[in-house]
Amino acid sequence: MWDGQVASSLGVSGPVPEGLSATNTHGETVTLNKQQLTRAATITAVGNQQQIPARGQLIAIMTALTESSLRALSNTSAYPNSANIPNDGDGSDHDSVGMFQQRPAAGWGTVENLMDPVWSSRAFYGGPNGPNHGSPRGLLDIDGWQSMDPGAAAQAVQVSAYPDRYAVNQPIAEKVLSALSGVSLTSDLDCAQPATEPPTNLPPGFPGAFVTAAATQLGKPYVWGGGDFNGPTGGGFDCSGLVLHAAYQASGGRIRLPHYSGSQIHAGQGVAWSNKRPGDLIFFSYPGADGPHHVAIYVGGERILHAPRTGDVVRYGTIGEFAGEVMTVRRLG
Numbered sequence: 001m002w003d004g005q006v007a008s009s010l011g012v013s014g015p016v017p018e019g020l021s022a023t024n025t026h027g028e029t030v031t032l033n034k035q036q037l038t039r040a041a042t043i044t045a046v047g048n049q050q051q052i053p054a055r056g057q058l059i060a061i062m063t064a065l066t067e068s069s070l071r072a073l074s075n076t077s078a079y080p081n082s083a084n085i086p087n088d089g090d091g092s093d094h095d096s097v098g099m100f101q102q103r104p105a106a107g108w109g110t111v112e113n114l115m116d117p118v119w120s121s122r123a124f125y126g127g128p129n130g131p132n133h134g135s136p137r138g139l140l141d142i143d144g145w146q147s148m149d150p151g152a153a154a155q156a157v158q159v160s161a162y163p164d165r166y167a168v169n170q171p172i173a174e175k176v177l178s179a180l181s182g183v184s185l186t187s188d189l190d191c192a193q194p195a196t197e198p199p200t201n202l203p204p205g206f207p208g209a210f211v212t213a214a215a216t217q218l219g220k221p222y223v224w225g226g227g228d229f230n231g232p233t234g235g236g237f238d239c240s241g242l243v244l245h246a247a248y249q250a251s252g253g254r255i256r257l258p259h260y261s262g263s264q265i266h267a268g269q270g271v272a273w274s275n276k277r278p279g280d281l282i283f284f285s286y287p288g289a290d291g292p293h294h295v296a297i298y299v300g301g302e303r304i305l306h307a308p309r310t311g312d313v314v315r316y317g318t319i320g321e322f323a324g325e326v327m328t329v330r331r332l333g
Contacts, residue, residue: 016041017179022172030172036070039099039117041180046121050129053233054259055225056139060124061173063154066166067101072115085115100124107136146233202251206333207279214246214297214305220314222307237307237314239295240264262291271329285326
């Protein structure tokens with residue numbers, strides 16, 4: 001699937017911000033422009049096409065941020081003709097090219113392949129849909145990558161002489177990934193995408209089963225980007241990871257939500273606040289924000305079930321924890 005294909009004609013569909021600023025672990029502010037964010041959106045869109053968990057997409061964005069500042073770089077000193085391939089500037093790191101600074105001489109692909117953002121993203125992810133079939137190893141080819149610290153997982157792929165540098169950009173990558181929920185590739189490629197509109201033929205009693213499926217994860221730690229259809233990843237869940245897992249389990253695999261609250265808010269149907277019932281989703285947004293920052297499962301009264309934040313665990317809570325915020329209710333079944 002896609003092997004040997006240079007996909008430079010593929011674009012990105014979805015909301016890409018004009019710019020974004022975030023602070024790395026050194027306290028330095030990094031500002032990204034729309035072109036850089038579009039490159040990040042391509043990484044995310046490829047991840048969505050191949051059903052890469054959010055944690056994997058985070059690692060990929062961290063890596064490209066560190067290697068190229070999210071730019072598709074040529075390298076005219078090593079490959080003079082690379083100047084004729086669409087690029088975002090010229091790099092000079094030995095014989096590396098592209099967003100991930102992958103080396104043609106190391107078997108990652110041709111110069112043309114690696115300067116293509118879609119192809120190079122597929123190469124970084126690797127796995128069964130990757131173009132290199134495990135040699136060199138992409139992220140999915142690394143045993144236990146989901147349990148690794150994201151910086152360590154990036155290093156396992158890149159094998160850099162500076163292994164600690166990837167973790168520095170994790171806070172920036174988290175903000176970028178959150179801002180790019182809902183992006184997709186404009187080409188109709190032969191890879192499954194998570195559906196945002198659940199089917200109508202859900203099992204009887206779905207709302208109760210949905211709550212129960214989430215409750216089986218009580219006490220699991222909050223892990224940013226954690227959770228997939230089969231259970232916790234990286235040891236735990238984030239808010240949308242808990243929701244997508246519980247919905248998938250309770251629906252018998254019929255509901256495959258994306259792993260972002262900003263995309264999940266488009267699933268199902270809107271419900272008036274006064275008509276909410278157990279099993280509905282409640283999305284929480286800061287006043288004036290473009291989208292939600294959190295999602296929880298309503299369980300009745302003032303109670304919710306959710307994965308709140310770093311340092312917390314999957315637990316019951318109350319709507320009052322989000323007093324003053326904008327609240328939106330959606331029903332999956």
